Amino acid sequence: MMSFFPVTHSILSASHLAEFIQTKYDFGADIKCKLMKSGINDTYLVSAGQNQFVFRVYSLNWRKPAEIEAEIYFLNQLKAANISISYPIKDVQGVYIQNLHAPEGLRYGLMFSYAPGSKLHEVSGELHYEIGRTVGQIHQIAKNQKIDRINYSLEVLMVESLAQISHFLSPDSIEMKYLESLQGFIIDQLKEADINNMQSGIVHLDIWFDNLNIDEDGNITIFDFDFCGNGWLSLDVAYYIMQLHNIEKYEAAKYQPKIDQFLEGYESFNILSLEEKDYYQC
Numbered sequence: 001m002m003s004f005f006p007v008t009h010s011i012l013s014a015s016h017l018a019e020f021i022q023t024k025y026d027f028g029a030d031i032k033c034k035l036m037k038s039g040i041n042d043t044y045l046v047s048a049g050q051n052q053f054v055f056r057v058y059s060l061n062w063r064k065p066a067e068i069e070a071e072i073y074f075l076n077q078l079k080a081a082n083i084s085i086s087y088p089i090k091d092v093q094g095v096y097i098q099n100l101h102a103p104e105g106l107r108y109g110l111m112f113s114y115a116p117g118s119k120l121h122e123v124s125g126e127l128h129y130e131i132g133r134t135v136g137q138i139h140q141i142a143k144n145q146k147i148d149r150i151n152y153s154l155e156v157l158m159v160e161s162l163a164q165i166s167h168f169l170s171p172d173s174i175e176m177k178y179l180e181s182l183q184g185f186i187i188d189q190l191k192e193a194d195i196n197n198m199q200s201g202i203v204h205l206d207i208w209f210d211n212l213n214i215d216e217d218g219n220i221t222i223f224d225f226d227f228c229g230n231g232w233l234s235l236d237v238a239y240y241i242m243q244l245h246n247i248e249k250y251e252a253a254k255y256q257p258k259i260d261q262f263l264e265g266y267e268s269f270n271i272l273s274l275e276e277k278d279y280y281q282c
Contacts, residue, residue, distance in 0.1 A: 007104045011038055012057055021046055021055065024091040024098065025111065041226060052114040053089065056226075060104045063226075065097055068108060070147040071225050072096050074202055083137045086115045086223035115223045117215030121247050125261040127218060128244075132265025134220050135207060135240065139233045139270045142202035152205060152231030154190055158183050197275035199233045207236050208243035234276040237266065 018033035027048035033055070037043040040062060046053040058068070072088045079087040088096050089111040098109035120127075150156065162183050169176040204211075204225055211224040241259055248255035266272070 004103070009059060010103045011035065011042060012100065012102060012107075014044060017044060017055065017057075018046070020098075020100075021111075024093075025089070026092050027051065027053070046111070054086065054112045054114055054223075056110050056112065057100060058108045058110075060102070060107055063108065065108065066148050068097055068110060070149050071228055072110075074142070074145075074147055074228060075225060077141055078138060081137070081141055083141070084134060084219065084221045085138070085225075086112045086221060088112055112223065115213040115221035117213035117219065117221065119209055119212070120214050121209050123209075123214065125258045127214060127220070128258045128262040129265035130218065130220055131212065131240075132262040133268055134222060134265075135204075135236060136266040136269030138204065138222070139199075139201065139236070139266075143199055143233065143270070145201050146230050147202055147228070149202075150229040152203065152229050152235060154187065158187055158190075193278075194275050197273040199270075199273070199276065200231065201233055202228060203231045203233060203235050204228055205231070205235060205239065207240050209247065232276075233270070234272065237263075237272070237276070 014033045014035050018031045021027065021033065022029065022031045027046070030049055032047040033044050035042065036045045036054070040059055042057040042059075044055040044057070046055050075085060075087050078085045090096055091098070091111070096110060098111075100107045100109050123131075162179055165179065166176065169179075204222070205227045206224060207222060212220055212222045214220055240262065244255050244259060244262070248258070263272070
């Protein structure tokens, strides 16, 4: 009798997922499915006639059902507020989370609305303003909320993360020495922050050009809240500005006006304190 070698991660058949989706969702008979991206999660494009959706398949043990439910809860709040995000979709039984018995074990699936448009790495200042508005709208809902997800504390972000990286870098390497120096600098800066002037709530923690689409009319849709958790709202602001620095190749004449327009759009919905502005600039 042939025995199969155990696996830790498999790529589920797109054609068989199409059959599964057809039995679960009221999308019609003409269902097509193709793998878009494989990584921590596997992402599939689902086509049903003229309509499109996105089906996320979580890696084994990546998210517990309670964590997925927390993301669904938050996304449904944003959808109810008419904020332009990719939102979760129930099946015909009113169920969000699908159980998928893969070779490595039980994996979970979740259907999302499709984000129209495409990823644009370099956009105008006007679009940065609109992205800022959307993030500000999200934070207006997220402020002072907490979900059953990770708390992005200083310990998690700066201490535990470097401990994980240390498994892959020599302690005497230039890279590790630099990261340790940077860690010390950032921790010293943040320890001086007045927490009373730092807004907290639910954060996306991965808002950048790979996780938002822009259509031909300039409409923006933010997606992939898989890393959402609890923390300072300025984490999202700082992360976006960091990505903008990277995209614009550190040319201040190019990125500073765009940062200013992003912040102007953001503050049209959620005003940042002087403490928070110091935080994202450090």
